[in-house]
Amino acid sequence: MSPRPVLAQRVSRFGTTVFSEFSALALKHQAVNLGQGFPDFDGPDAIKEAAWKAIQGGVNQYAPGVGARDLRVAIAEHAQRFYNHAVDPDTMVTVTSGATEAILDVILGLVDPGDEVVAFEPFYDSYDANIAFVGATPRYVPLRPPDAEHTTWWFDRDEVRAAFSPRTRLLILNSPHNPTGKVFTREELEFLGNLCAEHDVKVLADEVYEHIVFAPAKHLRAATVPVLADRTVTVSSAGKSFSLTGWKIGWIIAPPPLRDAVQRAHQFVTFATASPFQAAMAVAMRLPDSYFQELTALYTAKRERLLAGLRAAGLQAFSPEGSYFILADVTGYGFADDVAFCRHLVTEVGVAGIPPSVFYGPEHRHLGQRFARFAFCKSDGVLDEAARRLREKLPALKR
Numbered sequence: 001m002s003p004r005p006v007l008a009q010r011v012s013r014f015g016t017t018v019f020s021e022f023s024a025l026a027l028k029h030q031a032v033n034l035g036q037g038f039p040d041f042d043g044p045d046a047i048k049e050a051a052w053k054a055i056q057g058g059v060n061q062y063a064p065g066v067g068a069r070d071l072r073v074a075i076a077e078h079a080q081r082f083y084n085h086a087v088d089p090d091t092m093v094t095v096t097s098g099a100t101e102a103i104l105d106v107i108l109g110l111v112d113p114g115d116e117v118v119a120f121e122p123f124y125d126s127y128d129a130n131i132a133f134v135g136a137t138p139r140y141v142p143l144r145p146p147d148a149e150h151t152t153w154w155f156d157r158d159e160v161r162a163a164f165s166p167r168t169r170l171l172i173l174n175s176p177h178n179p180t181g182k183v184f185t186r187e188e189l190e191f192l193g194n195l196c197a198e199h200d201v202k203v204l205a206d207e208v209y210e211h212i213v214f215a216p217a218k219h220l221r222a223a224t225v226p227v228l229a230d231r232t233v234t235v236s237s238a239g240k241s242f243s244l245t246g247w248k249i250g251w252i253i254a255p256p257p258l259r260d261a262v263q264r265a266h267q268f269v270t271f272a273t274a275s276p277f278q279a280a281m282a283v284a285m286r287l288p289d290s291y292f293q294e295l296t297a298l299y300t301a302k303r304e305r306l307l308a309g310l311r312a313a314g315l316q317a318f319s320p321e322g323s324y325f326i327l328a329d330v331t332g333y334g335f336a337d338d339v340a341f342c343r344h345l346v347t348e349v350g351v352a353g354i355p356p357s358v359f360y361g362p363e364h365r366h367l368g369q370r371f372a373r374f375a376f377c378k379s380d381g382v383l384d385e386a387a388r389r390l391r392e393k394l395p396a397l398k399r
Helices: 018-028 045-056 069-083 098-110 125-133 157-163 186-199 226-231 256-269 275-285 289-312 338-349 362-368 380-393
Strands: 093-096 116-121 137-142 168-174 202-206 232-237 250-253 316-318 325-329 371-375
Touching (some): 069 093, 093 256, 098 202, 098 232, 168 186, 186 226, 226 232, 250 256, 289 325, 338 371, 338 380
Parallel strands (some): 116 137, 168 202
Antiparallel strands (some): 316 325, 325 371
């Protein structure tokens, strides 16, 4: 009798994530790591001190499964303050262990086996895995890079229409978008909302980069667009906005029936999220406007710093409207694809980026092979060293 496979089918096609692989490679070769998207600096001391006070004050046992009420109230206040989004903290908010858990909860709570899920590519890699975990089918629509007719990343509306079918259950919408930096406009959101209304499709709006947006772009919360209001689950987290990614505090905001569906999944995924960090995040959400303005200024400067460094090295780098990633065109260097280019970049140039073709489905993977993704959520010294290495070694590879 042959032994049974160790791996369940739902995970059998997933290996080590590209982030883990390239971070390990960067460490081995002492490369400047512009791969994985987490800051190399901490968030405000006031938030860290609030966590310490909570621990010392005995806030160390299970929080309510839906999340500590003070944090849920703070999330609702934040929604009203920044988006004029009226949120009931008791019926519309669930706190999760990061946005990645929230995404899984939404898909578990709203999607059945055999359903279809529409998403734009390149995509955050957990989307594809979570769709597979529930036995659904992804229908991917590619975002296209800026060209003579489009100043920003764009999508073909006919391709989006063709992706919808009677089996479509969910649209995943990531804005500001990782990794292109696209910020969806009101007109685009209304187009998508009308499609969802026509097909009775719910929306997962992943907005974790909501406070990292560069003028003239402006983040518009999908749930505040009337045609989307009753069908949207908003997912966000504290990691990106407050530079404390290791705390893993996320949340969902949704109309009560959708929140109930997500909560039913959440209670059996993590049940509850770290109590002292929830207390501290309530403080974070209430920081003054000046904090968020300074965050925008910080990342605007870092974006320009890395854009200049990439362009000085000869790369065609696309300026993002939001998030803290830059995609650069890496064609013309003699490599078979983006993976080969990024491996060489780590081992021979000493800079780590991420090959974005892994964020595409099989049908459109070739579209990602012309790019590399670089993160600028790093200290200025790190960005400058990466730029120096690229400038000194990369032009020699150009063919």
